[in-house]
Amino acid sequence: MKVKTILSYVLSLILIPLVIVLGAVFFGKQSYPAISAIVAFLACVPFFLTFEREKNTRRVVLLAVMVALSVAGRFIFAPVQFFKPVSAIVILAGMYFGSQFGFLTGALSAVVSDFYFGQGPWTPFQMFSWGLIGLLAGVLSNSLIKSKILLILYGAFSGVLFSLIMDVWTVLSLDGGEFNIDRFIAAATTALPVIGIYVVSNIIFLLILSPLFGKKIDRIKDKYGV
Numbered sequence: 001m002k003v004k005t006i007l008s009y010v011l012s013l014i015l016i017p018l019v020i021v022l023g024a025v026f027f028g029k030q031s032y033p034a035i036s037a038i039v040a041f042l043a044c045v046p047f048f049l050t051f052e053r054e055k056n057t058r059r060v061v062l063l064a065v066m067v068a069l070s071v072a073g074r075f076i077f078a079p080v081q082f083f084k085p086v087s088a089i090v091i092l093a094g095m096y097f098g099s100q101f102g103f104l105t106g107a108l109s110a111v112v113s114d115f116y117f118g119q120g121p122w123t124p125f126q127m128f129s130w131g132l133i134g135l136l137a138g139v140l141s142n143s144l145i146k147s148k149i150l151l152i153l154y155g156a157f158s159g160v161l162f163s164l165i166m167d168v169w170t171v172l173s174l175d176g177g178e179f180n181i182d183r184f185i186a187a188a189t190t191a192l193p194v195i196g197i198y199v200v201s202n203i204i205f206l207l208i209l210s211p212l213f214g215k216k217i218d219r220i221k222d223k224y225g226v
Contacts, residue, residue, distance in 0.1 A: 004214045008046030010078075012103050012135055012173070018041050026170045028220045032121040036111055039127050043107040046100040059097075061103060063222070066093045070109035075116065082197040086113075087158050088132050088205035091151075094137030095144050096217040102134025125169040133158045134163070148207075159198030165192050 016039055023035035047063070055185035065073035066089060086109055094102020111119075137144060137154065142152045167187040171179055 003226055011042050011046055012099075012131065016131070020128055021172075023086070023124065024121065024169065025178075026076065032119065032123055036119070036126045036127065040107060040111055043104050043127070043131055047104045059101070062097065063101065063108075066077045066097075066101075067103045067108045067112060069166055071113045072185050074109070074113045077218060078117070082194050083201040084203040085201070085209070086130060087162060087198070087202045088155065089205065090134040091137040091144075091155065091158060092173075092204075092209060092213045092217070094134035095141045096214070096221070097138075098137030098141070099135045102136075102138045103131040104134075105129030106134040122166065122169050127167055129165040131177050133161065141145055148210075151206055151210060152203050155202035156199045159200075159202045160195055163195045164188060165197055167191060 009183075019038055019042070020035060023031045027035075030038075047059075069084050070089040070093075073089060075082050090102060090106040090109060093105040105125040107130065110130050111123060114120070114123045114126070137158075140150075140154065144154055167184055168179070170187045171184045174183065
C-alpha cells in the first residue's frame with residue numbers, strides 16, 4: 001500500500017501537471033483534447049490502485065454520484081458567474097473518501113461539465129486544479145472534519161489556489177507557451193475580485209453542504225463498508 005500511495009502522489013502531483021504544461025508549451029491549443037484524455041486516464045490510475053475487488057462497484061457508484069452532483073451544481077449556478085459549488089463538493093469527496101477519490105472527482109467534474117460549458121485548452125488546467133483541491137482535502141481530512149474553522153480556511157485557500165493555477169494557463173495562452181512571471185503577477189492581481197468570489201462561494205457552500213454530506217456519507221460508508 002505504501003508503494004501504491006507513493007505512486008498515486010507521483011502521478012497526481014508530478015506527472016499530470018508535467019503533461020499539462022508540456023502540452024500547453026509544445027503542442028498549443030490544438031492539443032487539449034488529447035491532453036484532457038491523458039489527464040483523465042492518469043487521474044484514474046491512483047483511484048483504481050487502491051481498489052479492493054469486492055468494493056469496486058460501490059466506489060465507482062459513489063464516484064459517479066459525487067461527480068454528477070458536482071456537475072449538476074455547476075449547471076444550476078451557471079447564471080451566477082464564478083459562484084459555483086464544485087470546489088466544495090470536491091473537497092467533501094476528498095475529506096470523506098480519500099485523496100485519490102477527491103482528485104478523480106475534481107478532474108472528472110471539470111472534463112464532464114466542460115462538455116456543456118465548452119472544452120478548450122483551459123480544461124486540463126481545470127481538471128488539475130479541482131483534482132489537486134480534492135487530493136489535498138483527503139490529505140487534511142482528519143483536521144478538516146474535526147474543525148469547522150480549518151474547513152473554512154481550506155475553502156478560502158482552495159479558491160485562491162484554483163484561480164492561481166488558472167492564471168498559469170492564462171499566461172501560457174497569451175505568451176505562446178512561454179511563462180512570464182510579470183504577466184502572471186498582473187493576471188493574478190487583475191483576478192482579485194474573481195478570487196474573492198471563489199473564496200466566498202467555497203465557504204458558503206461548505207458551510208451549507210458539510211453538515212448534510214457528513215452525516216449521509218458516514219452512513220453510506222458504514223453501511224457499505226467503503
